[in-house]
Amino acid sequence: MSPRRETNRTEPDDKPVVRLDSVTKTYRIGAVDVPAVRGVSLSIAPQRFTMLIGPSGSGKTTLLNLIGCIDAPTSGSIDIAGQDVARLSDNALSDFRARHVGFIFQGFSLIPVLTAYENVEYPLLLTGRAAGERRDAALEMLEAVGLKEQRRQRPNELSGGQKQRVAIARALVKRPDIVLADEPTANLDSETGASVIALMRRMQTESRTTFIFASHDAQLISHADATFAIRDGLLVTGSTAP
């Protein structure tokens, strides 16, 4: 069974799933304020393969963290799936992430003491799904990423590509509104990277989930439906593929 999008979603497909309005983020390093994002406003349409591109240090990861609600803006507002996340408490933000946001990290960030199956099942526990439902969904997702046979293996027994597949399954298993991926192919060789990109593209198409990437991998960027170029914390360009 392939992953698919939930049928009871409320937002229409053309309504932006992510909306940033004059968002700034400034880090204080010692006595110096370092602006990472400077007054960015953008909207990301749903069910797209969207790229935040830019050189290292341009602020794309910071922007991704802000969209993922794991960092708070210094000013401006962020609206994710119809929710102004700036109004949420820390606990509410955690619950929001658990239900609406999936993450794929550059270093995979799987929980090392859990098996591939348990890693995929973990996000479902956080949303309070029943045991049977968790089991079915996790196995279905592992099958979709081609790792059902490896479900009992722990991350240290998997290759880099397999780990990233588990991470993709973990991000998608709860049917989130958005999946954020920060340099998902940076730690993979080009061949494995290509297969992971192909997998994400296929999963995105099948699940019709919004994928937002921060990357400067040309191979990945070539698959983008929309791209936003960031430089020195400023949004330089934004384009949507026809």
Place this chain on the structure above:
Amino acid sequence: MMFKIAFRSIFRNTRRSLTTMLTIAIGTAATLVFGAYTIYVTYGLQTSTVERVGHLTVYRKGYFDFGSGNPAIWGIPHYDSVLRLIGEDPVLKPLIVVVTPVQSLAGIASNSDKDESRTFIGTGFVPSARDAMKRWNEYDVGATGLANSGLRDGNTAEGLIGVGLARVLGLCEQLHLASCPKLPAGAPTGSPVSVEVASLPKQDFSDLVARDALPSQAQSDAMPRIDLLAATAGGAPNVVNLQIRNVEPQGVKELDDIYVGMNLALAQQLVYGRGEHRATGIVIQLHRTEDIPIARARLAELYRAHGLDLETRDFAEITPFYSQVLNLFRSIFSFISIIIGIVVLFTVSNAMGMSVVERTDEIGTTRALGVRRAGIRRQFLLEGSMLGFLGATLGVVIAFAAAYLVNHSGLTWTPPSQAQPVPLRLYLFGAWGMIGAMWALLIVLAAAAALLPANRAARLQIVDALRHV
């Protein structure tokens, strides 16, 4: 899942976790073994004390505080009726093993054959009652090193003395005491006396003794004899002759050098002469120590109801040494527990702190996935508790193994105030309250030790945690 992650995370760094668990285990085992030893000492000391002085002693009011200077004048008049009153009381009767009179006295003991004398402190008792008291064994501690007196109720001339007194009075050879050293050559044999005193004839109390001898005082030439001189209740000097049936080491040298035990009738003859025989105390031994408050309250009721000018003291009051030793052991136990608690606290805290640092990326990931700060805190508290649980459980197992080995090793030791060695035991089997409390306390301590690292983990910023290498 939280349990799964906690349990598996413990064994992620096996060496560190094993070291932490072993620290907890050894700490638990050490505390439990010492606790078991303290229980054994408590029971052993209580048993030997209760065997000697019973649980309660009834005195004439004021004797306990002021009577030691002249016990004779503090005797309980008509003590037989008090004995009957206590022994036949429907409340007290089922609680009591032995109720018996005793007479304390002091005077001078002399061995005229060797021209040796010294002051003594003595006790008159009913031999059969004293021997019955020595069979008290509520806690199944086995032999406490106290033997039967060897005296008989019917022979009032016989008595026993401490080994030290036998030595001082020059009776070692006659009593065939192996542990009795001979007087070193050239040792002073007496106090320098004036020519006038030295020229006086030696004192011989035989006429005086024979005049007041009791009918049952059958003399045996096989046993050495000493004379006991004391002042009667009226203040007149009196003398009795004591046949030494037995020698009983007293454990404490000061007592061993002056102790004389004798038949109650002989003690009363010495103290009261032909006057009314009294007893300085009525000793009550109960089946169970926990009945002391009930018995004591009932005795107070009886005193009030019958207008008796008496008071009751328990064995802990009569022998402060008992409480002092127990307090010493309790203090040491508390001290050891505190030290071990601190060691466990620091060890677990250190292990958990290192775990938080090593798993910073994992903390960031789980927080990003939607785990609340409280969830992270719970996760590390659970891991600390689990370390405590595993370590404390292992410690209990080690303690039981150590207790089994010690109890079956045949080791002996001489407890405080006792003269004879007794088997060394650890009372761990049955001490479930102490085991449970120590086990739970160490788990709680381990959890408490994890609190600081757990809070640190919970406060981590997600983006900082994810950036951690």
